[in-house]
Amino acid sequence: MNRILVLFALLAMASPVIAQQATNTIAPTQPGKGQWVVRSVVNHYEFKSTDEDPRSGSQTWWTNHVSYGLTGDMSAMFHFSEIWDNLGDENHSGLSDAILTFKWRCFQLDTGPVDSLRIGIFGGLELPTGSDAFSSNETSPFIGASIMSIQGRHGIGQSVSFLATQGHRFDPVLAGDTNANLLKFDTAYLFRLSPEVYGDTLEGAWYTGCEFNGRWESNSDLLLMLSPTLLYESPFWAAELSVGIPVYERVTDRPKLEVVVRVGVRFLF
Amino acid sequence: MAIAGCGEKTTSFNDEPIEASAATIRADGLMCPKCANNVTLQLEKIQGVEDIRVNMNLGTIRVKLTGDHHPSEAELAQAIEDGGFTFRSVKEGDQ
Numbered sequence: 001m002n003r004i005l006v007l008f009a010l011l012a013m014a015s016p017v018i019a020q021q022a023t024n025t026i027a028p029t030q031p032g033k034g035q036w037v038v039r040s041v042v043n044h045y046e047f048k049s050t051d052e053d054p055r056s057g058s059q060t061w062w063t064n065h066v067s068y069g070l071t072g073d074m075s076a077m078f079h080f081s082e083i084w085d086n087l088g089d090e091n092h093s094g095l096s097d098a099i100l101t102f103k104w105r106c107f108q109l110d111t112g113p114v115d116s117l118r119i120g121i122f123g124g125l126e127l128p129t130g131s132d133a134f135s136s137n138e139t140s141p142f143i144g145a146s147i148m149s150i151q152g153r154h155g156i157g158q159s160v161s162f163l164a165t166q167g168h169r170f171d172p173v174l175a176g177d178t179n180a181n182l183l184k185f186d187t188a189y190l191f192r193l194s195p196e197v198y199g200d201t202l203e204g205a206w207y208t209g210c211e212f213n214g215r216w217e218s219n220s221d222l223l224l225m226l227s228p229t230l231l232y233e234s235p236f237w238a239a240e241l242s243v244g245i246p247v248y249e250r251v252t253d254r255p256k257l258e259v260v261v262r263v264g265v266r267f268l269f
Numbered sequence: 270m271a272i273a274g275c276g277e278k279t280t281s282f283n284d285e286p287i288e289a290s291a292a293t294i295r296a297d298g299l300m301c302p303k304c305a306n307n308v309t310l311q312l313e314k315i316q317g318v319e320d321i322r323v324n325m326n327l328g329t330i331r332v333k334l335t336g337d338h339h340p341s342e343a344e345l346a347q348a349i350e351d352g353g354f355t356f357r358s359v360k361e362g363d364q
Contacts, residue, residue, distance in 0.1 A: 032353055111298075
């Protein structure tokens with residue numbers, strides 16, 4: 001209960017700044033200097049058993065991202081998740097490992113009122129702060145880069161990151177849970193459905209699009225996924241819905257992912 | 270067209286207070302409604318700036334300037350840059 005109260009308190013501190021950003025593809029955007037962004041996303045995963053792992057069922061992550069703008073182009077971000085695991089015979093819940101990220105937007109070319117090309121680099125640590133069932137019990141570093149271009153109603157982004165995994169979770173379920181290193185590569189396309197042209201006051205915008213999400217691990221596991229996305233952004237709040245559908249999956253020692261549904265909301269003040 | 274790379278900030282702006290009771294700022298790279306609202310948050314921190322109206326189609330931000338302390342072009346430009354956008358110009362009046 002206390003955790004929920006803390007989360008709502010953080011949501012109340014939220015302010016608007018993350019850009020036209022897809023659910024999984026990290027964008028080289030950030031809060032303005034001295035501003036906070038809080039984003040809350042629920043990821044519901046459905047799994048099916050494999051020859052090597054008889055577990056099937058679901059896992060639900062409630063992930064909260066708290067970002068702070070250190071300068072106009074540097075930010076710090078903290079992630080933490082509550083996990084509900086309904087895989088196999090035992091159900092349990094707990095906190096995931098926390099993630100600390102620093103991001104630097106190192107290139108920015110603004111060519112029109114809404115048009116922009118931005119490149120960022122980021123890095124950080126996964127910290128062994130989670131519950132016993134969900135922690136890797138080691139500190140793991142990661143680095144990455146992202147690029148985003150918005151031209152009129154079209155937005156495209158790409159991000160790549162590498163996690164040098166130092167530990168592993170007791171019951172691996174997702175990419176990165178084993179002690180294999182993890183390479184994430186995500187591409188996103190978003191199209192502004194409306195308004196076709198912005199008016200003379202700030203108004204909300206609807207976007208649709210699709211992400212291509214890749215997860216390669218050094219033990220040769222590979223997951224390729226398509227994620228259709230719907231996003232609404234008002235000046236004060238935003239909501240996102242995304243469904244991830246695996247198109248290729250090769251995993252060992254863990255169940256196969258059938259589908260992931262992501263619902264996110266941002267309250268902006 | 271301005272390119273900001275690897276922290277480079279080279280332009281200097283006028284430090285004299287703007288005398289008019291309104292000003293119109295031109296900025297680029299506003300990207301999305303929430304991004305553009307960040308301009309409002311940054312400008313609200315400046316004493317004497319009120320009634321901020323962002324037009325994403327034109328890339329303009331109209332502000333009213335009140336009180337004894339009117340901001341300078343440099344202060345307005347810094348607010349736009351702190352929001353993560355590219356400042357182009359400021360003109361006196363509600364244009």
